[in-house]
Amino acid sequence: MKVLLTGHLGYIGTVLAPALLERDHEVVGLDSDLYRECTFDGDIVDIPNIQKDVRDVEADDLVGFDAVIHLAGLSNDPLGDYRPELTEQINYLGSVRIAEMAKQAGVKRFLFASSCSNYGAAGDDFLTESAEFNPVTPYGESKVNVEAAVSKMADEKFSPTFLRASTAYGLSPRLRFDLVVNNLTAWAVTTGEVHLKSDGSPWRPIVHVRDISMAYIAAMEAERELIHNEAFNVGSTTENYQIREIARVVHDVVPNCDIGFAADAGPDARNYRVDCNYIARKLHNFKPQWTVRRGIEELYEAYTRVGLTLEEFEGEKFKRIAHVQKLVSGGQLDADLRWSESEEGVEQNAIAH
Numbered sequence: 001m002k003v004l005l006t007g008h009l010g011y012i013g014t015v016l017a018p019a020l021l022e023r024d025h026e027v028v029g030l031d032s033d034l035y036r037e038c039t040f041d042g043d044i045v046d047i048p049n050i051q052k053d054v055r056d057v058e059a060d061d062l063v064g065f066d067a068v069i070h071l072a073g074l075s076n077d078p079l080g081d082y083r084p085e086l087t088e089q090i091n092y093l094g095s096v097r098i099a100e101m102a103k104q105a106g107v108k109r110f111l112f113a114s115s116c117s118n119y120g121a122a123g124d125d126f127l128t129e130s131a132e133f134n135p136v137t138p139y140g141e142s143k144v145n146v147e148a149a150v151s152k153m154a155d156e157k158f159s160p161t162f163l164r165a166s167t168a169y170g171l172s173p174r175l176r177f178d179l180v181v182n183n184l185t186a187w188a189v190t191t192g193e194v195h196l197k198s199d200g201s202p203w204r205p206i207v208h209v210r211d212i213s214m215a216y217i218a219a220m221e222a223e224r225e226l227i228h229n230e231a232f233n234v235g236s237t238t239e240n241y242q243i244r245e246i247a248r249v250v251h252d253v254v255p256n257c258d259i260g261f262a263a264d265a266g267p268d269a270r271n272y273r274v275d276c277n278y279i280a281r282k283l284h285n286f287k288p289q290w291t292v293r294r295g296i297e298e299l300y301e302a303y304t305r306v307g308l309t310l311e312e313f314e315g316e317k318f319k320r321i322a323h324v325q326k327l328v329s330g331g332q333l334d335a336d337l338r339w340s341e342s343e344e345g346v347e348q349n350a351i352a353h
Helices: 013-022 077-082 084-105 138-151 180-191 209-221 243-253 277-282 292-306 320-329
Strands: 002-006 026-030 067-070 109-115 121-127 159-165 167-169 193-198 203-208 230-234 240-242 258-266 271-274
Touching: 002 013, 013 026, 013 209, 067 084, 067 209, 077 084, 077 138, 077 320, 084 109, 084 138, 109 138, 109 209, 138 159, 159 209, 167 180, 167 209, 167 292, 180 193, 180 203, 180 243, 180 292, 193 243, 203 209, 203 243, 209 230, 230 277, 240 243, 243 258, 243 292
Parallel strands: 002 026, 002 067, 067 109, 109 159, 121 271, 159 230, 167 203, 193 258, 203 271
Antiparallel strands: 203 240
């Protein structure tokens, strides 16, 4: 298939793009490379790409594609809270625009990077795809709104699919350190403390970034009737943990570390457990391979090998909100998070997920 992958230079995109190529799909990216100074380790596959903001995509840009996998968006809560109106413009209106343009261009399949954060403050019960939404952040609200708008576009020629990923973790060339497993392991390796910023009680479903990539491929390659206007919780039902349970696994894997709490550690409103049996029943080619322990072992090896420091992962290079604020204050990005005209080689842009 010929696939447009938005956000191909972000955390998930740099893992998914080579996985699509390995399956012999033709892949074109759409990304501004906002985090081009933030590569952690590993190679980023070179594919053709469209340099255009997701807010400016036209139908002509999408003609000839069989599928659009839409990852691009402002991708964590501090960045979403930075200017909530930008999260609405980029994550919500930009995503709906791409879906509209894809349908107009005759693209048959549209796979949207939704999130289990849609469920938000949900308690301790396992949630299926029919559970009520209760998002507690602009990021979660944007995902809920996109699903509502794009699902109405479904017809006999246009098949949207919504992949509600559990909280991601694992190695990627564009590693995110704000994700709980990646973050707790980084603290343990660099400081000797598994540093909890909440009281550790909230539940989270977690899923490795490579398993997320495999879910997109399984959905895109599935028979239409299996995925048409469907939503899937992406992960494994067995991979739901309280944050303190994740901390204990980090403690077991990383030598000579203790578990500690931030001075202001308290309850976290985001608390949800998800049931992932539906995707297992419908998409037989999606078979998650990773457990949290194996993922932490992978991270520990990588962090140790590259000599990761606390200053790096908590600083402007890898902390997304700090990096974006640095680019804005330096005049490289304008207030609307578009590259300035003075930025050489960048005329138009997308925000990488």
